[in-house]
Amino acid sequence: MVNIQIKEKLISIVGAENYDDSKAGRLVYSYDATPNFQSMPDAVISPRNAQEISSILKVCSSSGVPIVPRGSGTNLCAGTCPTEGGIVLLFKHMNKIMEIDEENLTVTVQPGVITLDMINQVEARGLFYPPDPSSMKISTIGGNINENSGGLRGLKYGVTRDYVMGLEAVLANGDIIRTGGKLAKDVAGYDFTRLLVGSEGTLGIITEATLKLIPLPESKKTMLALYQDLEQAAKSVSKIIADKIIPATLEFLDQPTLKVVEDFAQIGLPTDVQAVLLIEQDGPIEVVEKDMKKMAEICKKQGAVSVQLANSEMEAEALRTARRAALSALARLKPTTILEDATVPRSEIANMVKAINEISQKYGLSICTFGHAGDGNLHPTCPADARDKDEMERVEKAFEEIFIKAIELGGTITGEHGVGVMKAPYLELKLGQAGIDAMKAVKAALDPNNILNPGKIFAKDNRKRVVVSQ
Amino acid sequence: MVNIQIKEKLISIVGAENYDDSKAGRLVYSYDATPNFQSMPDAVISPRNAQEISSILKVCSSSGVPIVPRGSGTNLCAGTCPTEGGIVLLFKHMNKIMEIDEENLTVTVQPGVITLDMINQVEARGLFYPPDPSSMKISTIGGNINENSGGLRGLKYGVTRDYVMGLEAVLANGDIIRTGGKLAKDVAGYDFTRLLVGSEGTLGIITEATLKLIPLPESKKTMLALYQDLEQAAKSVSKIIADKIIPATLEFLDQPTLKVVEDFAQIGLPTDVQAVLLIEQDGPIEVVEKDMKKMAEICKKQGAVSVQLANSEMEAEALRTARRAALSALARLKPTTILEDATVPRSEIANMVKAINEISQKYGLSICTFGHAGDGNLHPTCPADARDKDEMERVEKAFEEIFIKAIELGGTITGEHGVGVMKAPYLELKLGQAGIDAMKAVKAALDPNNILNPGKIFAKDNRKRVVVSQ
Numbered sequence: 001m002v003n004i005q006i007k008e009k010l011i012s013i014v015g016a017e018n019y020d021d022s023k024a025g026r027l028v029y030s031y032d033a034t035p036n037f038q039s040m041p042d043a044v045i046s047p048r049n050a051q052e053i054s055s056i057l058k059v060c061s062s063s064g065v066p067i068v069p070r071g072s073g074t075n076l077c078a079g080t081c082p083t084e085g086g087i088v089l090l091f092k093h094m095n096k097i098m099e100i101d102e103e104n105l106t107v108t109v110q111p112g113v114i115t116l117d118m119i120n121q122v123e124a125r126g127l128f129y130p131p132d133p134s135s136m137k138i139s140t141i142g143g144n145i146n147e148n149s150g151g152l153r154g155l156k157y158g159v160t161r162d163y164v165m166g167l168e169a170v171l172a173n174g175d176i177i178r179t180g181g182k183l184a185k186d187v188a189g190y191d192f193t194r195l196l197v198g199s200e201g202t203l204g205i206i207t208e209a210t211l212k213l214i215p216l217p218e219s220k221k222t223m224l225a226l227y228q229d230l231e232q233a234a235k236s237v238s239k240i241i242a243d244k245i246i247p248a249t250l251e252f253l254d255q256p257t258l259k260v261v262e263d264f265a266q267i268g269l270p271t272d273v274q275a276v277l278l279i280e281q282d283g284p285i286e287v288v289e290k291d292m293k294k295m296a297e298i299c300k301k302q303g304a305v306s307v308q309l310a311n312s313e314m315e316a317e318a319l320r321t322a323r324r325a326a327l328s329a330l331a332r333l334k335p336t337t338i339l340e341d342a343t344v345p346r347s348e349i350a351n352m353v354k355a356i357n358e359i360s361q362k363y364g365l366s367i368c369t370f371g372h373a374g375d376g377n378l379h380p381t382c383p384a385d386a387r388d389k390d391e392m393e394r395v396e397k398a399f400e401e402i403f404i405k406a407i408e409l410g411g412t413i414t415g416e417h418g419v420g421v422m423k424a425p426y427l428e429l430k431l432g433q434a435g436i437d438a439m440k441a442v443k444a445a446l447d448p449n450n451i452l453n454p455g456k457i458f459a460k461d462n463r464k465r466v467v468v469s470q
Numbered sequence: 471m472v473n474i475q476i477k478e479k480l481i482s483i484v485g486a487e488n489y490d491d492s493k494a495g496r497l498v499y500s501y502d503a504t505p506n507f508q509s510m511p512d513a514v515i516s517p518r519n520a521q522e523i524s525s526i527l528k529v530c531s532s533s534g535v536p537i538v539p540r541g542s543g544t545n546l547c548a549g550t551c552p553t554e555g556g557i558v559l560l561f562k563h564m565n566k567i568m569e570i571d572e573e574n575l576t577v578t579v580q581p582g583v584i585t586l587d588m589i590n591q592v593e594a595r596g597l598f599y600p601p602d603p604s605s606m607k608i609s610t611i612g613g614n615i616n617e618n619s620g621g622l623r624g625l626k627y628g629v630t631r632d633y634v635m636g637l638e639a640v641l642a643n644g645d646i647i648r649t650g651g652k653l654a655k656d657v658a659g660y661d662f663t664r665l666l667v668g669s670e671g672t673l674g675i676i677t678e679a680t681l682k683l684i685p686l687p688e689s690k691k692t693m694l695a696l697y698q699d700l701e702q703a704a705k706s707v708s709k710i711i712a713d714k715i716i717p718a719t720l721e722f723l724d725q726p727t728l729k730v731v732e733d734f735a736q737i738g739l740p741t742d743v744q745a746v747l748l749i750e751q752d753g754p755i756e757v758v759e760k761d762m763k764k765m766a767e768i769c770k771k772q773g774a775v776s777v778q779l780a781n782s783e784m785e786a787e788a789l790r791t792a793r794r795a796a797l798s799a800l801a802r803l804k805p806t807t808i809l810e811d812a813t814v815p816r817s818e819i820a821n822m823v824k825a826i827n828e829i830s831q832k833y834g835l836s837i838c839t840f841g842h843a844g845d846g847n848l849h850p851t852c853p854a855d856a857r858d859k860d861e862m863e864r865v866e867k868a869f870e871e872i873f874i875k876a877i878e879l880g881g882t883i884t885g886e887h888g889v890g891v892m893k894a895p896y897l898e899l900k901l902g903q904a905g906i907d908a909m910k911a912v913k914a915a916l917d918p919n920n921i922l923n924p925g926k927i928f929a930k931d932n933r934k935r936v937v938v939s940q
Contacts, residue, residue: 101815101817102712103708103711103712103815103816103817104711104815104816104817105711126714127714147657148657148661150655154654154655155654158654159654159655161661161664162632171904171908175904175907175908176904177901177902177904177905177908178901178902178905179905181815181880181881181882182815182880183813183814183815183845183846183880183881183882183885184624184625184628184629184816184844184845184846184847184885185620185624185629185813185842185845185846185847185882185885185886186813186882186884186885187617187618187668187882187884187885187886187887187888187889188882188883188884188889188893188897188900188901189889189897189900189901189905189906189909189927190665190668190669190673190909190912190913190927191618191631191661191664191665191667191668191669192905192908192909194631194661194664194665195660195661195664195665195912197661198657198660198661199660199661203660214716215714215715215716216714238573241573241574241575242572242573244596244597244685244686245685246684246685283757284754284756284757284760286754286756286757287753287754287756287757290754341655343653343655343656344653345573345574345651345652345653346573346574346654347571347573347574372655374654375653375654375655376653376654376655377654377655410651410652410653411651411653412651412653412655412656412657412658413658414656414657414658415653415654415655415656415657416655416657417657418657419657419658419659423658427658427659430658430659431647431648431658431659432647432648434641434645434646434647435647435648435649435659435662436659437645438641438645438647438662438916439659439660439662441915441916442660442665442912442915442916443660444915445911445912445914445915446908446911446912457659457660
């Protein structure tokens with residue numbers, strides 16, 4: 001609880017104009033993009049630099065007040081919901097692109113930079129930052145780093161983790177540390193850069209990041225492969241990779257998703273087929289053309305009823321935008337949209353899609369499935385209504401079965417959304433008790449007073465997924 | 471100290487045939503490839519599986535006996551020298567390639583597999599494991615993972631860390647954990663995979679690894695660019711990258727190194743120039759040819775006196791082999807070879823090479839410099855004689871200045887060799903006290919009795935680099 005003494009200390013650090021404990025101000029930051037989680041913070045604070053964050057953390061550490069760093073709150077694991085109260089920390093003053101270094105191919109940013117703004121700026125210099133979470137229009141780089149965000153280009157280019165070269169971060173005790181640098185190789189001590197990436201704000205507060213860039217591919221082509229059989233689509237994915245082609249994007253949408261997306265985007269997507277693969281390749285033009293031709297052949301051989309190349313970059317961009325809008329489109333169906341990211345080895349996609357359909361039938365639910373087929377990262381999505389207790393119980397049971405199935409197939413409970421509060425009860429499925437104990441030991445070592453985003457990643461109790469706490 | 475009770479317990483776990491405390495047996499494992507470090511272990515143990523390692527660690531934890539996991543001992547940081555006694559753990563029974571999965575593009579191995587054996591096996595299937603430390607003919611994958619080994623292809627393809635997808639490891643308390651999997655995306659909890667990679671055996675003992683493979687590039691070309699001016703060579707490196715070409719290899723050798731390597735390898739390397747760049751590109755043939763042509767033009771424009779394309783794969787292989795033999799060649803000059811791996815942002819290579827030459831002159835030493843110019847990872851190497859105390863003192867001072875200069879240029883004290891005992895006194899230069907404290911907290915949390923490779927990474931005292939302890 002933030003008492004008057006703590007409040008005064010915090011205001012003396014950031015100024016009254018950057019401290020807000022009005023009811024309206026707190027309400028705005030009482031939830032994030034995750035359905036059904038809400039909890040009021042005691043205050044919202046907007047520091048201007050790492051030094052101020054260091055001072056804030058010292059106050060929080062000595063008083064035991066929770067602190068929840070938050071970018072744009074687009075995460076889907078309730079990772080930025082202040083479930084234990086305390087202070088929500090915003091980066092609105094720390095949103096600058098500090099440097100684009102064309103000789104070392106790096107960009108150095110503050111955490112509050114909007115992902116797409118940065119991508120546009122580096123692309124204007126002929127450089128490329130590949131991680132592209134669907135929320136990139138509004139997400140921040142700091143949020144992406146904390147969640148280790150993925151996206152559509154993960155298969156070929158990797159995820160956020162693969163592009164973070166160095167960080168400045170403030171630890172719970174107020175120490176400011178720097179990890180890595182503009183260095184392709186650095187083995188000086190443990191890999192704290194990657195320990196912080198994806199740690200969901202529970203180990204430190206990131207205040208600056210140096211990211212790796214690569215040359216912008218010189219060309220790109222996009223195509224759609226249509227299937228009347230889900231399994232044929234899934235097998236095409238495996239076959240493409242086994243034929244040693246790594247496309248830039250290999251997205252899967254099932255029929256229910258297609259219908260909803262077309263209804264939303266109105267770009268002429270086929271809705272009379274069972275599944276679609278959205279396939280892109282980028283690189284030197286000769287290579288792109290060769291790969292697209294080979295992939296079209298593979299898809300046809302695996303039973304695609306049609307393979308259509310986008311006629312123009314405008315048409316391709318429309319397809320990509322439609323795909324990125326899948327969550328927004330699905331969210332229009334019912335008041336509560338539960339979107340998950342169970343992930344399996346790509347050879348198991350056909351089995352996973354089949355299992356999702358069976359589970360959805362078993363519980364009388366309508367689950368739409370789409371996602372990053374190329375990296376086995378599926379998004380089974382259930383439009384539901386949180387006010388319908390019976391339905392929500394069935395949703396909960398269905399997703400538990402989906403997670404168990406993913407683990408059984410060698411997969412994981414979360415490919416790119418993070419654990420947060422949402423997946424915490426299932427973490428043991430993936431890590432076992434020994435794995436969780438080891439991670440908790442690291443958390444306790446770096447944050448002994450448990451002030452950094454407490455209640456996230458590690459579950460307090462088991463198996464209560466959809467908590468309504470308003 | 472291993473007393474008779476502990477010895478009996480250990481023998482009951484692995485069998486008498488896998489426990490050796492003879493003087494000869496211990497002597498063999500009292501040192502590694504690092505000059506001037508030697509210390510006798512109490513015993514050498516060769517477990518057959520993770521379960522046995524778990525039992526061994528429980529014995530060590532309860533009795534406080536140090537345990538030093540060791541592959542082929544090719545590291546250059548005294549990382550596998552049993553400086554505090556205890557037990558050296560070998561992987562000679564855990565050296566199998568468990569699976570090559572062509573659908574998911576992974577290989578699963580035990581830690582004792584020889585790197586090159588695995589590379590040859592995956593290449594026979596048209597797949598590619600890029601990390602290629604110069605020691606790969608004899609190094610083990612387990613050693614590579616523990617040191618996060620780099621190599622000649624780091625610039626384009628990254629280092630060992632970038633290819634480790636999942637691990638099985640035994641923690642100090644005997645718990646067996648599994649991290650990651652055959653998954654391009656997995657954010658279930660902290661990134662323990664990468665925390666273990668490069669942790670030099672101080673956080674856990676790796677017992678199995680799943681590694682990422684990529685399609686084998688369809689062609690490769692090699693060329694040599696010759697310079698009469700070091701700075702022109704360094705500038706060519708920056709210019710190539712700034713022109714958005716990422717070559718597979720971009721190696722630098724200065725004249726002293728060239729002379730020694732040619733004397734050793736006898737393949738007709740030029741010895742009348744000041745520096746050479748060994749440049750390789752791989753990929754689709756059209757792209758390789760275009761890139762090689764552009765790079766040749768850039769090198770000439772920057773002042774290369776000659777640019778020569780290798781006429782055949784045999785000639786190219788001879789060049790690569792000669793480069794990989796640089797350490798062996800230099801080691802013939804004098805009894806003690808101090809090879810370091812100070813690393814800087816690639817834009818600073820010219821400055822770093824210049825500084826190394828000035829420092830070498832200041833201390834009256836002959837330092838040869840070669841290394842992975844493309845990723846700023848240089849290997850200043852000083853042939854010396856450990857019996858000459860005065861010379862060794864000058865070597866120590868010179869390398870301290872080299873490390874300080876590297877940090878000043880935004881670099882690091884070690885790019886790919888690891889900290890071990892050798893670099894421990896300098897770690898603070900890179901991380902600061904706060905960074906070291908945080909890493910020590912993680913170490914203490916996961917290994918409270920400090921049994922896992924104690925005395926490594928974190929220095930006991932400051933600034934004593936070349937310790938002769940025989």
